[in-house]
Amino acid sequence: xxxxxxxxxxxxxxxxxxxxxxxxxxxxxxxxxxxxxxxxxxxxxxxxxxxxxxxxxxxxxxxxxxxxxxxxxxxxxxxxxxxxxxxxxxxxxxxxxxxxxxxxxxxxxxxxxxxxxxxxxxxxxxxxxxxxxxxxxxxxxx
Amino acid sequence: xxxxxxxxxxxxxxxxxxxxxxxxxxxxxxxxxxxxxxxxxxxxxxxxxxxxxxxxxxxxxxxxxxxxxxxxxxxxxxxxxxxxxxxxxxxxxxxxxxxxxxxxxxxxxxxxxxxxxxxxxxxxxxxxxxxxxxxxxxxxxx
DNA sequence: TTTATTTCTGATAATTTTATCAGAAATAAG
DNA sequence: CTTATTTCTGATAAAATTATCAGAAATAAA
Ligand code: FES
Ligand code: FES
Numbered sequence: 001x002x003x004x005x006x007x008x009x010x011x012x013x014x015x016x017x018x019x020x021x022x023x024x025x026x027x028x029x030x031x032x033x034x035x036x037x038x039x040x041x042x043x044x045x046x047x048x049x050x051x052x053x054x055x056x057x058x059x060x061x062x063x064x065x066x067x068x069x070x071x072x073x074x075x076x077x078x079x080x081x082x083x084x085x086x087x088x089x090x091x092x093x094x095x096x097x098x099x100x101x102x103x104x105x106x107x108x109x110x111x112x113x114x115x116x117x118x119x120x121x122x123x124x125x126x127x128x129x130x131x132x133x134x135x136x137x138x139x140x141x142x
Numbered sequence: 143x144x145x146x147x148x149x150x151x152x153x154x155x156x157x158x159x160x161x162x163x164x165x166x167x168x169x170x171x172x173x174x175x176x177x178x179x180x181x182x183x184x185x186x187x188x189x190x191x192x193x194x195x196x197x198x199x200x201x202x203x204x205x206x207x208x209x210x211x212x213x214x215x216x217x218x219x220x221x222x223x224x225x226x227x228x229x230x231x232x233x234x235x236x237x238x239x240x241x242x243x244x245x246x247x248x249x250x251x252x253x254x255x256x257x258x259x260x261x262x263x264x265x266x267x268x269x270x271x272x273x274x275x276x277x278x279x280x281x282x283x284x
Numbered sequence: 285t286t287t288a289t290t291t292c293t294g295a296t297a298a299t300t301t302t303a304t305c306a307g308a309a310a311t312a313a314g
Numbered sequence: 315c316t317t318a319t320t321t322c323t324g325a326t327a328a329a330a331t332t333a334t335c336a337g338a339a340a341t342a343a344a
Contacts, residue, residue: 058341113259
């Protein structure tokens with residue numbers, strides 16, 4: 001469904017969000033540990049997210065990554081930043097473009113699923129998810 | 143969503159199904175042309191599908207690939223053969239396993255989407271799709 | 285100002301996926 | 315039986331994704 005990079009990215013952002021609520025600014029070592037992901041690869045991904053303004057970063061001692069207070073960040077924005085929006089817009093059978101006028105054989109069926117995925121990602125906020133995480137109801141690793 | 147191999151695989155099977163209805167047995171060259179996919183790669187995929195009995199094949203002159211008459215083949219079987227069933231069962235954030243007892247933060251939300259995808263693939267038959275294809279209502283390439 | 289810490293950047297390596305190729309095995313048709 | 319056709323098999327190549335590494339740039343704290 002999502003690329004590895006995107007999976008790590010979402011997990012990282014959720015951890016950063018949780019820590020931001022506690023006024024902390026986790027660094028890459030802490031993030032990779034909390035999320036059980038390869039450290040340098042996770043760094044790359046966090047840098048990409050920071051460059052596009054999805055998360056914020058501070059260099060130097062006591063630096064790290066954090067989230068804007070009361071950010072309205074959604075899953076959809078993270079996914080689009082890392083994997084692009086082809087999962088939300090592209091043809092499921094790989095035709096150069098999805099179009100109702102020239103549909104592939106599964107167009108109708110997939111439209112529902114894809115629309116469901118899209119709506120879900122757009123309506124799910126990171127804050128909302130990190131809340132449950134903080135309460136210990138959900139987990140970022142085994 | 144699906145791998146390139148899986149996209150080519152589904153498109154190929156749909157073309158084979160359409161041609162089977164016309165009592166034809168297209169070969170790799172014809173399939174790759176109809177589906178606009180790289181010929182040798184498509185060959186690999188069709189071989190894999192044939193080996194697992196999802197499609198049938200005949201060597202020699204006038205040989206090619208075909209489908210069992212009145213086959214009840216579904217999309218789900220093709221996807222599982224090529225991409226495995228991780229898209230139907232795996233955790234969307236890449237945790238080693240999806241479980242309601244130890245859920246990732248998006249487990250609930252994704253469960254709906256994934257279940258929708260699964261049901262859709264299981265309930266959509268190749269025959270049903272190739273019918274529309276034969277009528278010229280849907281397309282396998284631009 | 286100096287030092288320690290941390291993100292950031294660019295180069296590189298490993299792995300997986302995608303794609304190609306040459307030739308063997310099978311089989312229908314003449 | 316011979317030949318032409320086609321799938322099948324295994325080796326290989328190219329590209330993309332995933333992962334690592336070394337060092338520069340920034341910054342807070344001493
Ligand atoms: S054309 Fe394939 S999903 Fe719309
Ligand atoms: S645990 Fe992640 S989707 Fe179920």
